[in-house]
Amino acid sequence: MPGASGTPPRTPTLEMVAAAAGVSRATVSRVVNGSTSVTPEILQAVNDAIALLDYVPNRMARSLASRRTDVIALIVPESTSTVFADPFFAPVVRGVARTLGETDYTLNLLIASESRPEKTRRYLLGGNVDGALVVSHHAEDHSYVGLGSALPIVFGGRPVNPDVSDSYYVDVDNRASARTATEYLVSIGRRRIATIAGRQDMPAGLDRLEGWRSALTDAGLEPGPVAYGAFTQASGAEAAEQLLAHADAGTPPPFDGLFVANDQMAAGAVQALQARGIRIPLDVAVVGYDDDTFASSLTPPLTTIHQPSADLGAGMADVLVRLIAGESPPRRTIIPTRLVLRGSA
């Protein structure tokens, strides 16, 4: 085999493309990176050579030379990944990954151990990524807020620290959505509207309660009783019992409308109410929040707020990419929700 002097068939390099096209490395680099100042014929020749050799640029080499990594980290604090495993995490990640799939960025997923936060910090600050996305729900998770000045960071869900006015985040408007849900109950003629609120240590819990309250106040109605749950089905059932605690058996419930801060609790509450012989929506109209997969198959199907979690992920990715590109995206991006009318209200 003349010419084949034992050279291993390694992946093609820029240099090889340059040789094949009869130009210099620099020119091939220009073509690959889309520089405009290349003569059409040369551009064609280079592209032919690239196709011929099935050339794929080496990310590592490119990063080393350009000081950009084309990597975006997606950080999920461990507690979030556990607590919110099912309903929330997956679609957000999917939205992020899909959006990034259309760019040249690569997604680095890391579950941040809360026991040794320095490990994650060092990784982020060690020049391994161009930016980071942080998905979290708890106040405690926000040890990353401080990194915002050293590295582009976008949060999913409003960070709860008070000093985060200068950080970027994408969120749904929990308050407005809760208002919408409550206003709907008002619009269908309900006048004594109770709520089962979620955990008050996260923005979602706080804001949804606040939205419910303001909707009623603005409508000139007295806010009905409030019970608190922990976003789980069991706690929803318990909260419903609490709301009924003062009512004697057999008497009608002390409320005719109920806004529940998430669907899991709503499912529990509906069961509890039905067990007491309360008809839904006839006696009590119930609106949930989240539009979990099971919401449509409850009896009756649950009227609820649909949260486009995948859009939230996509939005986060979008803001971060623009931030890295040196643009000035809005610090606060709100993803719209919508009320899904089903049978429960």
Added chain:
Amino acid sequence: MPGASGTPPRTPTLEMVAAAAGVSRATVSRVVNGSTSVTPEILQAVNDAIALLDYVPNRMARSLASRRTDVIALIVPESTSTVFADPFFAPVVRGVARTLGETDYTLNLLIASESRPEKTRRYLLGGNVDGALVVSHHAEDHSYVGLGSALPIVFGGRPVNPDVSDSYYVDVDNRASARTATEYLVSIGRRRIATIAGRQDMPAGLDRLEGWRSALTDAGLEPGPVAYGAFTQASGAEAAEQLLAHADAGTPPPFDGLFVANDQMAAGAVQALQARGIRIPLDVAVVGYDDDTFASSLTPPLTTIHQPSADLGAGMADVLVRLIAGESPPRRTIIPTRLVLRGSA
């Protein structure tokens, strides 16, 4: 400012550490990479310098020089990420990420667009990763099987192609688990045991049906009626109706035990049965599969097969890491499941 001749405060490099410690780059590299042949004093000096400068090795440079990337790709075919969004995907990913978090590997998550599979192939073969994990459920997803010879790949869930005897995978034993569930029904005295099977185009659907059948045959019982669903709650309810189709209203159901191939379908089936006045577990004992989060809060709480999805992810990561290290892990790793006894059987 003497000495500070405008040098930008960039992240410290190997070279700077070497200068600080009074040794050569090569020696620092040895220390960083844990070579044994370094004199204790020098080792100490280098480590001091590293600590002093807060040095973090640059991954890109390291990869370029060593031809290893320290990156593992986690590929989720788009259809899988959609269909299995909630119950399955998240914990597996978490298991993978957590395991990899204890190594030096970095996790690259990519949602593989099924419309342009070459993009993913090129990425994998372009020297960007050291190995790949593929999470999928459908036969069609396995366009990656062929890459196994070019790159270490570990599958989550048994690949369904016939020619994959040489690929690596981690899975639960669906067949044995279904057997266990069915044997339990037999052990509590049920004799006419039906099943609602899942989609027959994926191993989970096929194997669980097969396990049910073999358990009954081995117990000397006639397999009861079979209905098929699509792993959704609605399809479970429909399938239950089908099973009852031949029974007249008021007569006892034609079976006293029911194994359902996943919890979503089980939830639907239980509702449908109860709507017909059938008491669970009194008239029909029901066992599900998956132990979804909601399983324990159904009425009655669902007896089901618990799948340690996070362990599956961890197992995949573990096998891949060993494969990359040149070891010979088993081609087939089975993660044990367990039957969780609750109220429905």
Added chain:
DNA sequence: GTACGCTGGGAGAGCGCTCTCACACGTGAG
């Protein structure tokens, strides 16, 4: 006809690290 842009392409110096050598320095055997 000369001077001056301007524009496309090439040369070459790195980016931060690894890794193969070669070298200096003991140590033990001949």
Added chain:
DNA sequence: CTCACGTGTGAGAGCGCTCTCCCAGCGTAC
């Protein structure tokens, strides 16, 4: 005392790419 050998360290050549010059060639204005 010399020679072979082992052991720890340094020198230096890349890994594949980007990017800053720099130069050649052309068009335009005077």
